[in-house]
Amino acid sequence: MSKDTIAFMLKFQADKTLDLFKNSWLSAALAAAAIFYSGCAESIQGLDPDVLPESELIQMVQSDTFSVELETIVVDTTSTYRTVRQNIGNYLDPSFGRISAATYTEFLPREDLSFGSPSDLIFDSLVLNLVVEDAYGRANTPQTLRVYELTERLPDSDAEELPNSTSSFSFDDSRDYGDGFEISLDNDAPGRILRVRLDDELGRRLLFAGDEILSDPDSFVNFFNGLYLGTDPVTYTTREPGAIMLLFLESTSQLELYYRQRDSNNVFFNRVEPFIIISSTPRFTQFTRSEDQGSLFQIESALPQEERTYEFSQGGVLVKNFVKFPTVESLGKVGVSSAQLTLPVDTLLNGSNGRYAPPAQLIAILADDEGVELIENDAFIPIDPIVTGATYDSDEGAYVLDVTDYVQRVTAGQQENNGFFLRPQNAAFFMNRAIMGAVGNPALAPKLTITYSTLPN
Known part of the structure; x- marks a missing residue:
């Protein structure tokens, strides 16, 4: 044989060997994938009961928004x-x-x-x-x-x-x-x-x-x-x-x-x-x-709750608010890691140069099953302050309340979901007022955000 013929035959044999190797690797890979897929498919129904029962599985953390009830209550007397x-x-x-x-x-x-x-x-x-x-x-x-x-x-x-x-x-x-x-x-x-x-x-x-x-x-x-x-x-x-x-x-x-x-x-x-x-x-x-006839406060306060665009808070001639989360029980048994209530304020209505600044602080007071504030005395000190009072954030133009403790208790069945009241701090002598978005306000509606994970059954 010539040298060229011998070289061709050697190259042909090498190519066949390489193809055989490739095919063997692919077969092995497909077999491994089949086994892996089979294992994953079973995990949908739960792992081996001896390893991790389905009742002990914890799902991914989720963050959802929930409905809020927000109501203006005109008290006047302080x-x-x-x-x-x-x-x-x-x-x-x-x-x-x-x-x-x-x-x-x-x-x-x-x-x-x-x-x-x-x-x-x-x-x-x-x-x-x-x-x-x-x-x-x-x-x-x-x-x-x-x-x-x-x-x-x-x-x-x-x-x-x-x-x-x-x-x-x-x-x-x-x-x-x-x-x-x-x-x-x-x-x-x-x-x-x-x-x-x-x-x-x-x-x-x-x-x-x-x-x-x-x-x-x-x-x-x-x-x-x-x-x-x-x-x-x-x-x-x-x-x-x-x-x-x-x-x-x-x-x-x-x-x-x-x-x-x-x-x-x-x-x-x-x-x-x-x-x-x-x-x-x-x-x-x-x-x-x-002399409030025709004012925004008088007009909105006279509307049915579902038709309002604004809700109000004011010291002195006291106006307070009632807040409730009607759907948090639907979460069932979950682990709540955080719950935050945001109440946006219409800053365009704070007066020229912001002269009518909103109350610096809002005190949160739990309601009982008859809608009465649970306070220690006439100073309106909350009996169980599980809702952190809100500080007005002028940069955000909103009040932000940490309601984690409250939502945790409600979802765990340790707290009746009766809602709570918000009143301006030191309302007996600070006149500050706020105009907040009502539930039906398209741009400034209150928002409850809860981050949670499912607990084992």
Whole structure:
């Protein structure tokens, strides 16, 4: 044979050997795949019972959205008796109407007060000091302060019925002791002390009241019942006029009586005597809502629940919310790793320059099976705070609530799914309001997202 013939035969034999190898490998691979597929097919029905029974299989983690019930509840009445802050002023909110606040308060003399002989006294002036910590609305709108003397005594804390935000006590409005004092605050200044000179007649009456009245607090309060502090209604001289001011009466807010007193050397010295407000001093704030006809709040609140576009929350003239998750029981026995409720706020309705900021915090309070808030006392402290209260996120324009604990208990059968209430924190003196999307709002509807996995049977 020639060299070329021998080379051809060797190449032919090598190619056949390679093809045989390839075919053998493919056959082996197909056989292995068949075995693997057979094993996978069986795993659909469950692995070998001796290895992992079907009842112990855990499915993949899932994240779904669930239906939410959200309802506005107009309460209006708030417990404001002896709260740590009080309010005065009024403003016109295009979405809520006119909101007004007035404060009723007593003043107390120091213990065993005595001015001495009236012949040694010369009256100078009486000044009302008011510490204004903050304001809600357009603070630089001029407001006329009205200071009237109460003609009936405020009840002590042990009274059967205590004043609240809708209470009213009689006062003599025929004489404005503040003489129309005008309040206008810098919107950028967080605090200010107002010094209002009051009518001299009241100052003289206090100075010459006599030791038997001045030295006994009970006699003094019967002699001088206290003051009403309110403002005249603001008008539409500017857009969104007026504001409600936050008063800190327990600090240096007080009546200051300036006078001169003669000593044993027949020399008159300048004196000042404070009449103070302390934590136990009877006082309360009265809130009112008016002129809300045609407002967004009035229109939406009158609609059936299923037709609403917005839901509302507000402090002072209290508006709270009720929330329920009607379908979470349909999850059955699952392991809930997280549950989050998002309540979007329509930030376009927060007023110009965001002047009507939403409440910074919402308190969550469980409901019982009759729809009553489960609280420890009138301070609205939740009995079982398993729903974390929400902080308003101004960047997101929404409240986000961690409801994991609540949903876990409901799905485990440890908690009745009665829902819960949301109310603004410190609603007795913070006026903040929020306009949230209703369930039917196409862009701002509330959203409940639950992440869970199936548990073994």
